[in-house]
Amino acid sequence: MPVKVIIPTPLRAYAGKQESVELQANTVGEALASLTNRYGDLKKHLYADDGRLRSFVNIYVNDEDIRYLQKDATQLREGDTVSIVPSIAGGWR
Amino acid sequence: MATKTEIPTQPAVSLSNQEILRYSRHLIMPEVGMEGQLKLKQAKVLCIGTGGLGAPLGLYLAAAGVGRLGIVDFDNVDLTNLQRQILFSSTDVGRPKTEAAAERLRNLNPDIRIDSYETPLTSENALDLFRDYDIIVDGTDNFPTRYLVNDACILLKKPNVYGSIFRFEGQISIFGYPDGPCYRCLYPEPPPAGLVPSCAEGGVLGVLPGIVGAIQAAETLKLIIGKGEPLVGRLLLLDALTMRFRELKLRKNAECPVCGNHPTVTKLIDYAEFCGIRGEEAPARPSTVPEITPRELKARLDRGDDLFVLDVREPHEYQICNLGGYLIPLGDLSRRASELDSSREIVAHCRSGKRSAEAAEFLRKAGFRKVTNLKGGILAWSDEVDSAVPKY
Numbered sequence: 001m002p003v004k005v006i007i008p009t010p011l012r013a014y015a016g017k018q019e020s021v022e023l024q025a026n027t028v029g030e031a032l033a034s035l036t037n038r039y040g041d042l043k044k045h046l047y048a049d050d051g052r053l054r055s056f057v058n059i060y061v062n063d064e065d066i067r068y069l070q071k072d073a074t075q076l077r078e079g080d081t082v083s084i085v086p087s088i089a090g091g092w093r
Numbered sequence: 094m095a096t097k098t099e100i101p102t103q104p105a106v107s108l109s110n111q112e113i114l115r116y117s118r119h120l121i122m123p124e125v126g127m128e129g130q131l132k133l134k135q136a137k138v139l140c141i142g143t144g145g146l147g148a149p150l151g152l153y154l155a156a157a158g159v160g161r162l163g164i165v166d167f168d169n170v171d172l173t174n175l176q177r178q179i180l181f182s183s184t185d186v187g188r189p190k191t192e193a194a195a196e197r198l199r200n201l202n203p204d205i206r207i208d209s210y211e212t213p214l215t216s217e218n219a220l221d222l223f224r225d226y227d228i229i230v231d232g233t234d235n236f237p238t239r240y241l242v243n244d245a246c247i248l249l250k251k252p253n254v255y256g257s258i259f260r261f262e263g264q265i266s267i268f269g270y271p272d273g274p275c276y277r278c279l280y281p282e283p284p285p286a287g288l289v290p291s292c293a294e295g296g297v298l299g300v301l302p303g304i305v306g307a308i309q310a311a312e313t314l315k316l317i318i319g320k321g322e323p324l325v326g327r328l329l330l331l332d333a334l335t336m337r338f339r340e341l342k343l344r345k346n347a348e349c350p351v352c353g354n355h356p357t358v359t360k361l362i363d364y365a366e367f368c369g370i371r372g373e374e375a376p377a378r379p380s381t382v383p384e385i386t387p388r389e390l391k392a393r394l395d396r397g398d399d400l401f402v403l404d405v406r407e408p409h410e411y412q413i414c415n416l417g418g419y420l421i422p423l424g425d426l427s428r429r430a431s432e433l434d435s436s437r438e439i440v441a442h443c444r445s446g447k448r449s450a451e452a453a454e455f456l457r458k459a460g461f462r463k464v465t466n467l468k469g470g471i472l473a474w475s476d477e478v479d480s481a482v483p484k485y
Contacts, residue, residue: 009262009332010295013424019335041424055282063341085330085341087236087280088259 001026001076005035006083014041028059029072031082046084056087106131112204116158129318130158136317139163139226141214141242143194145302146232146256146309148180153310155198155205159317162198163226165210166190177299214238216361219245228316229269230254230309236283237364243268243276244361247352252316256309261298263305263331266324266343267312269352273325278346278353283368301333382453384468385440387477401437405452406444406471414471414482416442423448426455435461442467442474444485 004022007015015021016039023038025031032053036043048054059066060083066074076082108116108130119125119133136159140147143166154162170178170185170193178190185193191209198207210222214233223229223245231242231253239257246253246269253269255276268275308329315321328341350357385393393400404411404418411420421429423443433439439461441449446469453466467474475482 009260019332054284056280056284058279060341063339065342065344068344083330083339083341085264085328087284088257088262088264 001078001080003031003076003078003080003082005031006081008084008086008088010086010088011042011045011084014045015039025076027072027076028061028066028074028082031076032059032072058085059083060085106135108134112158115202115204119157124320125318129320132317132319133158133314134160136228137161137163137226138228138230138313138317139165139223140230140232141165141238142232142234143178143180143190144168144174144232144234145177145258145297145299146306147194148178149303149306150230150232150310150313151180151194151198152201153307154313155202155207157310157314158202159205159313161206161208161226163208163210163222164191164194164198165212165214165222166194167211167213177297177302179303214241216241216363219361220249223249223251226251228252228254228313230256230313232256232306232309237368239276240283240367241361241364244351244358247275248360254309254313254316256302256305258297258301258305260296261301261333263301263308263333265305265308265312265329265331266327267316270323270325272345274343274345275349275352277351278349279328279343281346281350298333301331304331304333382450382457383465384446385465386468387474390440390467390474391478399437401434401439403433403439403441403449403452404443405441405449410444410485413485414475416471416474416482418442423452426452430456430459430461433461435463438463438465440465440467442470444470445472446470 001024002022003025004020006020007018012019021035023031023034025034032046036046046054046057053059061069061074061076061080108127113120116130119130120127138154138159140150140162143151143164147164147166151162151164168190170181170188170190172186175181175183180197181193189211191211195207195209212218214222219241229242229246229251231239233239233242242253251269252267255268256263256265267273312324315323326343328343330339330341345352347354402416402418404415404420405423405426407422408420421432439456441453441464443449446466449470450466453464456464471482472484475484
């Protein structure tokens with residue numbers, strides 16, 4: 001399925017400065033794997049050493065958090081938008 | 094949706110003729126009217142942080158006639174603040190922010206009560222500070238304080254109007270609303286220290302906190318007058334570069350340690366520790382790369398030593414000022430290390446010394462034997478060697 005993955009500002013430097021990436025995937029897991037294969041540096045920012053998604057990063061399919069869907073197994077439909085939403089605190093410090 | 098933060102109107106409170114004139118544009122709208130304006134007059138809002146977000150927030154809440162405003166900030170006004178912290182003026186540089194803010198807001202609206210708290214917000218003072226207020230607005234700039242504000246609001250059952258920014262992106266939501274999610278439902282754990290870029294690498298479009306802070310003010314006013322749909326269970330995302338707003342659904346996590354069905358956090362914790370150690374990586378260890386101070390570098394260059402100065406900043410920083418170094422941005426270093434001659438002695442520098450330490454460590458691991466890091470970066474060079482080099 002062709003889907004769009006939106007890259008948040010703090011991670012754009014590791015994704016070739018793109019704000020979104022188009023790719024083919026049937027599930028969220030496949031989409032993220034495809035993304036991190038294409039942009040290796042992104043992997044350590046999204047995943048901890050044990051392979052789990054970092055807990056300060058949330059993944060949404062359209063406007064739903066995948067934690068409340070089927071997580072990595074969430075099915076994607078054509079035209080879905082996968083958003084990566086990390087916590088930000090802004091400004092100085 | 095009936096909001097549960099509505100301020101019940103007490104019969105004794107009324108508006109003077111002056112106030113009626115001042116707020117006439119509110120009063121002639123049925124959504125506000127006398128009833129709404131009286132609620133505003135009796136409302137008590139605490140603003141945590143009076144910086145980029147706090148500026149429009151304070152101004153609009155004061156303008157709207159919120160009867161009591163509290164401002165918490167322990168910082169002084171700095172020149173670099175004036176790019177976005179529009180509550181202050183050039184003559185305020187060096188003054189405590191709460192003092193300058195209170196003065197400006199009183200000039201705008203002398204009828205309201207403004208209390209300044211020139212103190213850091215801590216686990217020791219947060220609960221006492223929050224108790225007197227109805228609504229807390231989070232305009233802070235660091236993760237430990239965000240978790241502190243969140244937890245204190247949950248424990249005291251007060252809504253937390255959240256806003257945050259990074260470069261061109263903003264997030265706004267309301268946490269701590271009855272049956273709504275809290276910050277920890279969204280982000281159970283903070284990023285490890287050092288993973289999110291600092292101000293030097295991050296930066297922010299000055300007007301962005303202006304937009305986000307104004308949205309926080311709007312949400313606060315809506316909570317007070319009990320009208321409209323508040324951003325509860327909704328995360329509003331703004332990308333100012335594309336000027337697109339998106340909205341994501343936020344759910345209350347039944348397992349949330351603070352606001353869930355079986356809370357395990359029942360009092361405030363050590364948030365610095367929470368953000369430093371609970372983060373998935375250990376705090377950054379001190380660099381093992383040898384360092385050279387700006388004075389030492391200058392002396393060696395003057396002597397004619399054959400040194401290769403490597404600048405690992407970004408091209409737009411090079412345009413601000415540079416030492417004539419060879420520019421390879423840190424993010425490109427692994428790809429372009431072959432441009433460097435490992436037989437030469439390399440001195441790596443950046444703005445403050447952090448990125449260049451990473452670069453130097455990388456090069457050493459890649460087999461470059463003679464790499465040192467310029468301690469304190471170009472900022473230290475400006476301080477110690479050549480003050481004509483601008484600091485930024």
